Amino acid sequence: MSGTETGGSGALAALLLLADGRFPAGGHAHSGGAEAAVRAGRVHDGPSTAAFLTGRLHTTGLTAAALAAAAAGGQDPAVLDEAADARTPSPALRATGRRLGRQLLRAARSGGPQPALDRLAADYPGGPHQPVVLGTAAAAAGLTPLQAATAAAHESVNGPATACLRLLGLDPYELAAVLARLAPELDAVAARAAAAAEAAAHDGPDALPAASAPLLDVHAEQHHTWKVRLFAS
Structure with missing residues (x-):
């Protein structure tokens, strides 16, 4: 199935479930770098939150979305997991990615046996990287690569946005407006990620984005050493 096609109504329901912050995949305990950015003074109000989320979407969000799209398209998860490792220079973030992957894998398998997810669990007892799990779970639910990319892109900004709300006490309506204005860019990033994943199916993982932030x-390594923190990362 092409990454530009749309799944059925059951698949759309699965997309909403995967994108729901209440899905027990552990993301609520992580700020996506927002906590360290707030302490450093780089994020302190609505406009700086918008800038932070925009930058995150176009860097780590794009990279994660492409990995998820590639996994949803049936590409080798072992190759994609290595690609995710290579695109995550921070040891703290690599550990976080695998922890979140393990938690998402557990949540995704809770509905019953899923051969592809069961193989991932067996091959990566410490957890594969989260975008690889997300894409594999999306495919198991009948989602397309584009839909998997959309879920990953959404996650790259929604979790940090919620963290900023808690850390800064922002007006929730102002934050909702920030996310609404980001929606067209989110769609564009997801489409770009799905196209890159399709290219990677022919040209190998080097065709996947490696956008960095x-x-x-740096903030992740600093945050990892804090004795007192609200979020795990």
């Missing part, structure tokens, strides 16, 4: 890596 060095400050997120």
Whole structure:
């Protein structure tokens, strides 16, 4: 199935479930770098939150969305997991990615046996990277690569946005407006990610985006050493 096709109504319901912050995949305990950015003073109000989320969407969000799309398209999860490792220079973020992957895998398998997810669990007892699990779970639910990319892109901004709301006490209506204005960019990033995943099916994982956000890596290493923090990462 092409990444530009749309799944049926059952698949759309699965997409909503995967994108729901209440899905017990552990994301609520992580700020996506927002906590460290707030402490550093780089994120402190609505406009700086919007800038942070936009930057995150176009860097780590794009990379995660492409990996998820490739996994949803049936590409080798072992190759994709290595590609995710190579695109995550921070050891703290690599550990976080695998922890979130393990938690998402557990949640996705809770509805019953899923051969592809069961194989992932057996092959990666410590957890594969989260986007690989997301794409595999999306495919098991009948979602397309584009839909998997959309879920990953949404997750890249929604979790950090919620963290900023808690950390800064932002007006929730202002934050909702920020996310609404980001929606067209989110769609564009998801489409770009799905196209890159389709290219990677022929040209190999080097065709996948490797967009980086060095400050997120630096902040993650700093955050990892904090004795007192609200979020796990």
